[in-house]
Amino acid sequence: MKSLDKMLNRVLNEDALPGIGKLPDGSLDLVVTDPPYCLGKDYGNDSDKLDPEAYLEWSKLWIDAVIPKLKTTGSLYVFLTWRYSPEIFCYLKKRLIMLNEIIWDRKVPSMGGSTRRYSSVHDNIGFFAKAKDHYFDIDSIRIPYDEETKKARSRSIFVGKKWLEVGYNPKDVWSVSRLHAIHAERVEHPTQKPLEIIERMIKASCPPGGVVFDPFMGSGTTALAAYRLKRNFIGFEINPNYCHVIQERLREEGSLTLEDASALAATSDKDSKSKSKQPTLFEHALAAAGKRAESV
Numbered sequence: 001m002k003s004l005d006k007m008l009n010r011v012l013n014e015d016a017l018p019g020i021g022k023l024p025d026g027s028l029d030l031v032v033t034d035p036p037y038c039l040g041k042d043y044g045n046d047s048d049k050l051d052p053e054a055y056l057e058w059s060k061l062w063i064d065a066v067i068p069k070l071k072t073t074g075s076l077y078v079f080l081t082w083r084y085s086p087e088i089f090c091y092l093k094k095r096l097i098m099l100n101e102i103i104w105d106r107k108v109p110s111m112g113g114s115t116r117r118y119s120s121v122h123d124n125i126g127f128f129a130k131a132k133d134h135y136f137d138i139d140s141i142r143i144p145y146d147e148e149t150k151k152a153r154s155r156s157i158f159v160g161k162k163w164l165e166v167g168y169n170p171k172d173v174w175s176v177s178r179l180h181a182i183h184a185e186r187v188e189h190p191t192q193k194p195l196e197i198i199e200r201m202i203k204a205s206c207p208p209g210g211v212v213f214d215p216f217m218g219s220g221t222t223a224l225a226a227y228r229l230k231r232n233f234i235g236f237e238i239n240p241n242y243c244h245v246i247q248e249r250l251r252e253e254g255s256l257t258l259e260d261a262s263a264l265a266a267t268s269d270k271d272s273k274s275k276s277k278q279p280t281l282f283e284h285a286l287a288a289a290g291k292r293a294e295s296v
């Protein structure tokens with residue numbers, strides 16, 4: 001019998017594809033994922049360098065593996081680019097309900113760019129649910145009106161309106177600056193996503209104390225956001241160096257003690273060499289750190 005408990009608040013340094021199979025069916029509240037985009041990026045492996053056909057086949061494999069792991073109230077966000085989002089969204093729509101395509105406007109400043117076509121400054125994020133009664137807490141992500149707008153709505157028909165007090169619901173274009181090289185949040189990962197975006201997804205789509213899964217953790221943005229928001233996380237990352245980055249980000253956040261972290265560094269080094277399938281000390285310590293989330 002598969003147990004989620006043993007995997008809670010762990011990021012495992014292994015290939016997500018066989019890894020997903022270890023999760024019990026119907027156990028995840030939310031999948032937030034940012035897989036390789038097939039753009040030839042160097043993640044210390046060839047995962048972003050497949051030819052397009054192989055990439056789409058690989059995408060179907062992780063999608064097929066992850067969908068049964070969602071609860072019936074669960075949902076999934078996937079970051080993609082315009083190049084392959086049409087094919088991947090079509091495939092997902094056969095299995096899930098498509099709720100939105102969110103456009104992440106990366107707010108890239110105008111500096112050069114392509115002269116033979118328009119410069120791309122957005123990512124395409126698909127938002128899918130398993131069923132119509134998916135969990136979605138709109139109040140937790142409302143955006144407050146500024147004082148001027150509130151004042152402009154002072155006519156009697158607006159007085160006492162809840163939405164004026166609680167703010168408006170976010171639209172499907174999210175303008176959030178990408179993390180440029182000297183951004184305060186930036187760590188050693190080429191495609192790190194802003195916490196603001198992942199936090200919005202988790203607040204809206206995972207109940208407090210619930211479980212968020214990211215099969216391609218990268219620098220661990222999903223783990224950190226989940227920890228901050230008192231949700232449990234589970235994830236995989238194939239590159240051991242990025243596992244160190246994740247460990248460091250969680251330690252800085254206070255989810256690991258300094259003592260734990262130095263023991264972890266030694267253990268995960270050893271572990272990545274021996275390719276042991278046993279949980280590393282790193283994973284155990286993350287589990288201990290995650291007790292905070294479990295106790296919500």
Ligand SMILES: C[S@@+](CC[C@H](N)C(=O)[O-])C[C@H]1O[C@@H](n2cnc3c(N)ncnc32)[C@H](O)[C@@H]1O
Pocket residue numbers: 014015016017034035036037043045047189191192193194215216217218219220221222236237238239242
């Ligand atoms: C686009 S990045 C994720 C970035 C992440 N969202 C962040 O904010 O840092 C994709 C990551 O998936 C990892 N990866 C690629 N193939 C993998 C696999 N089969 N299993 C686990 N991780 C994989 C890569 O090493 C890379 O770090």
